[in-house]
Amino acid sequence: MKKRILKAALLLILLFVSGAHAEEAKPAGTGLDDIKNMLGLSIYLQGGYNYNFENPDSGENRLRVFDHKANSFTLDLAQIVFNKDAAVGGVGYRLKLSAGETAKFIHATGLGINEGDDPAKSDPFDLTEAYIDYVAPLGKGLKFRFGKFVTLHGAEVIEAKDDMNYSRGLLFNFAIPFTHTGLMVGYPFSDKFGVNFYVVNGWDNFKDEGSSKTLGLTVNLTPVEQVSAAFNFMNGREVGGVTGGDTNRFLSDTVITIKPAKNLTFVVNGDYAVQSDAAPDGGDAKWYGIAGYCKYDFSDLFSAALRAEYFDDNDGVRTGTAQKVKEVTFTPEFRVAKNLIVRPEYRHDWSDKHAFDSQHNTLDKKNQDTVALGVMYMW
Template identity: 35%
Template sequence: MSVEGRTFDVQRSRPTLSLAEIEIEKIPEFGGFGFKLDLAFGETQNIINDTIRGAIGLDASQSVINGPSRNIQHASLSYVAPIGRGLRIDAGKLVTHIGAETIETAKNWNYSHAFFYTYGIPFQDTGARFNYAWSDTLYTELYVLQGWNVVRDNNSGKTWGPSVGWTPLPWLSFVANYLQGPEQNNNSSNKRNLFDAQVIIGPLFDRLTFMLNDDRGMEQRVPPANVSDAHWQGTTFYAKYKINDMFEPTLRIEEYRDPDGFTTGVPQRLRGYTLTWNTKLALPRASILMIRPEIRYDRSSANFYTKGSSFRSRTTQFTYGLGATFIF
């Protein structure tokens, strides 16, 4: 039995090694070169590789990842061109910049991932990123990529998009991302468009932080009919309260709309409510152990969740789990 609607925590009633990861990075100096290499092992990395083969939609790339590259989550070279404050250029295999969540659960506010991360955005990109910080509070980026979740493109077109980050106040920041490009096999005419925005407020009173993430996507002329467009949208709200250096519970409320069933396989509206009790324990030699009990209730407007051997026979799902992360 598996847990429906999840990115990585898909196993029910048994412990798993989700992810073991080593990050090696040299940050480039002004006028200098650098690199970043993330090696990953475990069920999460296997799911990424298997999911990339299907991506989203009926006409996804179906690319295959074999050999040592299955364990390379990120591999890029960097250069800071001596232009103004420094134009940073990164090229290679990159973890997606879209969304408020990332692959490693230790970097997220909750243990499980939101619906938008599971269904609405890419996991990884291959291409180039151009970053320029106009000031200490404003930066812009431009991405030129092979496409969603592919190393070798499945058509002759490229995916591109700008990104803007602005922090006008110490307790207020905005991020806006856009991606556009053809993602269908051997078809460079039909485009996929994705808009992603994040607003972070806090910490207020040094304890309370809010975050809002909104994603809106559209695929032109969905195969096999090639007549109508598909749309999807996700809105996710987070609230995190720091009780002290050890305890930091986080509430997430989300809604994901997939009226055409393009990303989830079922025309539906999903709602989720998640509470994660983040517990951080300091260990010797600056290492950290994170213990993360979590309860989650999900509801769909259609039969989407599985009970026992009855596949997609229910509209609701309640789960509870415990995650542990060791950082050194």
């Protein structure tokens, strides 16, 4: 699978390079920056160290995904991205290739991972995004996107550099999907109101395993400059019924961002989901939660962020245990050089069930404390 992905990626790169040269109306420069700009090339590197105060023999930080390894240095992500924005009446593209520990957990089913596979043992290479954009010259520009793209749900994303914290929260890990494959159509009615409608294979599915497609809608509002909101909805058939069949899954996701001052940002994220016939008793399974974020920029070189979350996995279908989980995370940020970010972090998780490990036992504690140091570089 890895070889097939890399061959496909190389083919796409060659096509993009050929297209870029064909479109060039005047002689292109030969410098590194000229080539980088011509291809829309960027590189991202992310890694860190995570320490669990219990020093568990299992080596696991429970209820974590990307940062699940305790007391270990980890190469989280090594990404290469080729990107071209589509102008009105033009074509754009995005190709994102990922490698590292994080790449194991963002595979779409049918592309690097299969139903029932252990993500921790999967391929550390992932074709994260590969899509083509076309903006039709209708009104303000009707955008069509076809291919594989990251989800519009949630307040956090795969790359830590674009989040407030180094670790990802409970809602990102368990409440929402990572990527979709299909078609999305978007239109900005004004600077304050826009919509996206999409038809996709489902949650993290490259190959659709449900009996019908999943439909999604995103409504973006910016009533004033300091306030923005995104309302996301998805509904479709997904594998996950207690009888082994596919069932209906609905997700509602809301993200509200408030910037009362230039250097202060508040974010609130709420999720609610229900899947029919997926609970252990054969009934509807539900999960929901809320997260709050606050970040303050003290200067151009230093910021600090705080995140607090509550997640209710009412039937245990997302975390494996019917439980109510909370976490609080404090993350200073140091921008020590151009495009280089360093984030130390302290995080405390706790549950109403025994969901965490002590040193010599598994799942015998109700809380977990970790500290981490994350490093991110963009080129």
